[in-house]
Amino acid sequence: MNACRDPDAPIFLVGFMGVGKSTVGRALATRLSWDFEDTDALVERAEGRAIEAIFRSSGEGRFREAEWDALLSLGGRKQVVVATGGGLFLGVAQRAFVRIHGVSCWLDAPLRVVAARVGAGRSRPAWPPDDAISRRAFFERRRAAYALADLCIDASRRGADDLASAVDTARRSLWR
Numbered sequence: 001m002n003a004c005r006d007p008d009a010p011i012f013l014v015g016f017m018g019v020g021k022s023t024v025g026r027a028l029a030t031r032l033s034w035d036f037e038d039t040d041a042l043v044e045r046a047e048g049r050a051i052e053a054i055f056r057s058s059g060e061g062r063f064r065e066a067e068w069d070a071l072l073s074l075g076g077r078k079q080v081v082v083a084t085g086g087g088l089f090l091g092v093a094q095r096a097f098v099r100i101h102g103v104s105c106w107l108d109a110p111l112r113v114v115a116a117r118v119g120a121g122r123s124r125p126a127w128p129p130d131d132a133i134s135r136r137a138f139f140e141r142r143r144a145a146y147a148l149a150d151l152c153i154d155a156s157r158r159g160a161d162d163l164a165s166a167v168d169t170a171r172r173s174l175w176r
Contacts, residue, residue, distance in 0.1 A: 007175055008078040010102035011167065014089040014146055016139065018117035019107040019155045020163065025083035027164035034079040039088055042070035051085075064091070071097055090145045103174065105167050106149035109156040111139045150174070 011028065013021040022038050029036035040051055043066045047054055054063045067088055074082060075097070082102075088094050089104070098104045109117075115135065146152075151170045155163055 005175065006078075007172075010074065010077055010080045010082055011171060012082045012084055012089075012098045012102050012104045013107055013167070014084050014098075014104055014149050015086070015107040015155065016109065016114050016142055016146070017086040018114045019109045020160060021083040021107055023160045024107060024155070024163045024167065025081045027160040028167055029081040031161075031164050031168060032079070032081070034081055035077070036081050036083070037074060037077075038083040039067055039070045040083075040085045042073065043067055043085070046070065068094065075101060077101075086142065089149070090142060095145070095148060103151065103171055104149040105151040105153060105170065106146040107155035107163065107167075108143075108146065108152055109154070111136060113156045114139065 013025050013028075015021055022040075025038065026036050028034075043054070043063065044050055046069065047066055049057075051063060054066065064087070067085055068091070071084075071088065071094060074080065089098065095104075151167070151174075153163060153166050153170060158166070
């Protein structure tokens with residue numbers, strides 16, 4: 001992807017569920033003295049119900065529409081760190097939006113780390129049931145999209161503050 005050249009452009013954290021996008025996003029926003037937004041929280045606020053309830057009663061399609069609306073609501077914002085839902089960056093239109101408006105950073109972790117963090121995934125409606133082959137296929141499909149991000153940071157071993165520092169350093173390197 002071609003990173004937005006504006007140093008005040010939003011930073012969109014992308015990656016699999018459980019890699020720490022929201023936690024790292026808050027730490028990064030604090031570090032930069034920027035705003036923080038979480039697309040999942042924006043969806044829940046707009047819909048007036050939890051993501052699990054949206055999936056259960058209206059389906060994944062409705063959730064993705066609401067997620068897209070949440071992303072669009074961030075257009076034109078500056079100095080904001082955005083934690084995206086795990087599936088947001090899969091869409092071509094969504095990746096194009098991120099490319100135009102900001103810098104994308106993939107927080108990466110191996111499947112074994114993600115699985116340990118997510119556990120049974122009862123609150124993660126997209127997480128496949130306890131089937132190793134289904135989970136691996138799901139994980140690898142998403143990794144192919146995440147690999148299109150402007151930046152990639154290994155999120156498997158470090159804490160939120162260290163990861164926030166790594167994201168900030170990587171982002172600054174784009175303008176050197």
